[in-house]
Amino acid sequence: MQTSRDLYRLSKGCFKTTLYEIRFLTLRSCSRASRFLEFQFRKAQTSLSSLSRCTNIASRRMSILALFMLRVRFAPSPTGFLHIGSARTFIFNWLYARRHGGTMILRIDDTDVERNTEASLQSIYEGLKWLELDWDEEYRQSNRLDLHRASAQQIFAQGLAYRDFTPAAAPAQSDGAWLANPGMRELSAAESDRRAAAGEKYVLRFRVPRESEGGEVAFQDLVYGPQSKTIADLEDFALLRSDGTPTYHLASCADDADLKITHVIRGQDHLSNTFKHLLIFDALGCTRPQFAHLPLLVAPDGAKLSKRRHGPVVSVTTYRDAGLLARAFINFIALLGWSPKDNREQLSRAELVESFSFEGVNRSNAVVNFTEEEPFDPKALWLNSQHMRSMPATDLACYVAQELAHDGIPVPFPDPWLVQAVDLLRARYITLKDFAQRGLPYFTDEVVMDATSLERLTSPARVGLGTLASRLAANPEFTDATVEAALRALAAELGLKPGVLINAARAALTGQAAGPSAFHLFTIIGRDRAISRLRAVAE
RNA sequence: GGCGCUAUCGUCUAACGGUUAGGACAGAGCCCUCUCAAGGCUUAAAUAGGGGUUCGAUUCCCCUUAGCGCUACCA
Numbered sequence A: 001m002q003t004s005r006d007l008y009r010l011s012k013g014c015f016k017t018t019l020y021e022i023r024f025l026t027l028r029s030c031s032r033a034s035r036f037l038e039f040q041f042r043k044a045q046t047s048l049s050s051l052s053r054c055t056n057i058a059s060r061r062m063s064i065l066a067l068f069m070l071r072v073r074f075a076p077s078p079t080g081f082l083h084i085g086s087a088r089t090f091i092f093n094w095l096y097a098r099r100h101g102g103t104m105i106l107r108i109d110d111t112d113v114e115r116n117t118e119a120s121l122q123s124i125y126e127g128l129k130w131l132e133l134d135w136d137e138e139y140r141q142s143n144r145l146d147l148h149r150a151s152a153q154q155i156f157a158q159g160l161a162y163r164d165f166t167p168a169a170a171p172a173q174s175d176g177a178w179l180a181n182p183g184m185r186e187l188s189a190a191e192s193d194r195r196a197a198a199g200e201k202y203v204l205r206f207r208v209p210r211e212s213e214g215g216e217v218a219f220q221d222l223v224y225g226p227q228s229k230t231i232a233d234l235e236d237f238a239l240l241r242s243d244g245t246p247t248y249h250l251a252s253c254a255d256d257a258d259l260k261i262t263h264v265i266r267g268q269d270h271l272s273n274t275f276k277h278l279l280i281f282d283a284l285g286c287t288r289p290q291f292a293h294l295p296l297l298v299a300p301d302g303a304k305l306s307k308r309r310h311g312p313v314v315s316v317t318t319y320r321d322a323g324l325l326a327r328a329f330i331n332f333i334a335l336l337g338w339s340p341k342d343n344r345e346q347l348s349r350a351e352l353v354e355s356f357s358f359e360g361v362n363r364s365n366a367v368v369n370f371t372e373e374e375p376f377d378p379k380a381l382w383l384n385s386q387h388m389r390s391m392p393a394t395d396l397a398c399y400v401a402q403e404l405a406h407d408g409i410p411v412p413f414p415d416p417w418l419v420q421a422v423d424l425l426r427a428r429y430i431t432l433k434d435f436a437q438r439g440l441p442y443f444t445d446e447v448v449m450d451a452t453s454l455e456r457l458t459s460p461a462r463v464g465l466g467t468l469a470s471r472l473a474a475n476p477e478f479t480d481a482t483v484e485a486a487l488r489a490l491a492a493e494l495g496l497k498p499g500v501l502i503n504a505a506r507a508a509l510t511g512q513a514a515g516p517s518a519f520h521l522f523t524i525i526g527r528d529r530a531i532s533r534l535r536a537v538a539e
Numbered sequence B: 001g002g003c004g005c006u007a008u009c010g011u012c013u014a015a016c017g018g019u020u021a022g023g024a025c026a027g028a029g030c031c032c033u034c035u036c037a038a039g040g041c042u043u044a045a046a047u048a049g050g051g052g053u054u055c056g057a058u059u060c061c062c063c064u065u066a067g068c069g070c071u072a073c074c075a
Helices: A004-017 A019-025 A030-044 A057-069 A084-099 A119-131 A140-159 A187-197 A250-257 A273-284 A307-314 A316-321 A328-335 A349-355 A378-390 A391-404 A416-429 A433-437 A451-456 A459-474 A481-493 A496-512 A519-526 A525-537
Strands: A073-075 A101-106 A137-140 A161-166 A202-205 A218-222 A223-232 A237-241 A263-267 A290-294
Touching: A073 A084, A073 A263, A084 A101, A084 A119, A084 A263, A084 A290, A084 A316, A084 A328, A084 A349, A101 A140, A119 A316, A119 A328, A119 A519, A137 A140, A140 A161, A140 A202, A140 A237, A140 A250, A140 A273, A161 A187, A161 A496, A202 A273, A218 A273, A218 A290, A237 A250, A250 A273, A307 A316, A316 A328, A328 A349, A328 A378, A378 A416, A391 A416, A391 A433, A416 A433, A416 A519, A451 A496, A459 A481, A459 A496, A459 A525, A481 A496, A481 A519, A496 A519, A496 A525, A519 A525
Parallel strands: A073 A101, A101 A137, A263 A290
Antiparallel strands: A161 A202, A202 A237, A218 A223
């Protein structure tokens, strides 16, 4: 639960950022804002109870404003499939937005025309769709180039940027310590204008204050705490490329400002970039958003996850295709770098939303534990099995039906029998794939005998199963109880240990030595099918 | 190289300076049992190294080491 201190801290930041816009709400009527908020909250399915904790009117008022003004964004660039690291960034943004009744924005950062692909964009949508996570607004950077250029112009007009006519081909000195192009930085305005007018290509660079002029850039990271850097240590980074398109830094900041983003939640790889971004926000004259950087997801060797080095395990669709439940994946990913601090491991989406806060976010990179042989982190698999076991069987049946349909296995849906079958099987399966693979004898007529099953179908057992088949056929009543009674009675008559016949029965019905209790099995397999399978192995 | 960030069991993590350093996954063992699971119980396993500060450091400070990130007209 949120403490009023959190709320206060949060509201303080947002209050500053959006002072102008919210003036109209400022409070003649707390109750009106409150009603509005309540609506927002309902939308986000969270409760209003945290508010009642703010006793003081001023903080209560600010909380209200902050809460409904909160805006976060997920800004992927469509240059590959949806990476699990990106998915995690989305998830954390989403959790934070939903936790506080804020607005979740999807912004496609596609300023790099060279590398963007439509396929990649589709892969992002596909991944997000699987996660069953939503967003409230959507933008595409390529539609906002005018804004970016205007922002660049605004910075340039203040003398905070300069034109660099150095040809792209000439690489910056490789011996490190590159900060600025002195010749270009000091170029006179007249000379700069003349060359630009003559059509000479240039890169627009930010004029980073040097030793004599600037002190430090500092900010408070919501995860990493106080951050600061000597401004003079920053290089004169590019704002506009020589073809006039904005760089990531410019486009991102201009959009964040324009979209009134209040909290930038992103990977820790942007922590150092934040200093540049702060310079841009300041140059643009807009209020800085708050920042929360997330520790990175890395491979067991400590390297950043990459498709080239680590293969398809870094793509969210791989998890989907392996039969994981979105809820388990989200649960797993959320626990990488974040902890509810109370020893809970399995959390529902609602519990995640309810307990998420930056205080629980760790600062060191998290290893996704996979190997060549075992491509999925064992914990992800375990969480999946836990979710399969604890979710309503009808819900699981829905996913199972989809999975089976995908594999071309016809199955009635919705259907009580399916629900029962799923319920019987789920305690020993760990992914949805298991239903379509190990579950074949339950959902189709295909029975493939495994070696252990064959061993259990001893000659006396086969004789017994033959008799059992006749007896079941003779008795119109067919329930778990009648089957058990018949089986045990028969075992006694034949002088066999019940287990021998029971195990043989399972082998005959499923071809599998491992599986659910034989007595629950018969009714799920069905009377006719069961009898014919018994006869097929009978002697 | 410069700058920044990080450092607890194999992995994910907990421990607002005082705990027998806790939990989970994976491992081992036991119980349960018609098989396999599930479930229950038990077990092994960690504060990177060195200095401070303190009555007392996993915790605060410094150094070393290691890892990661930024250092592009990529994002």
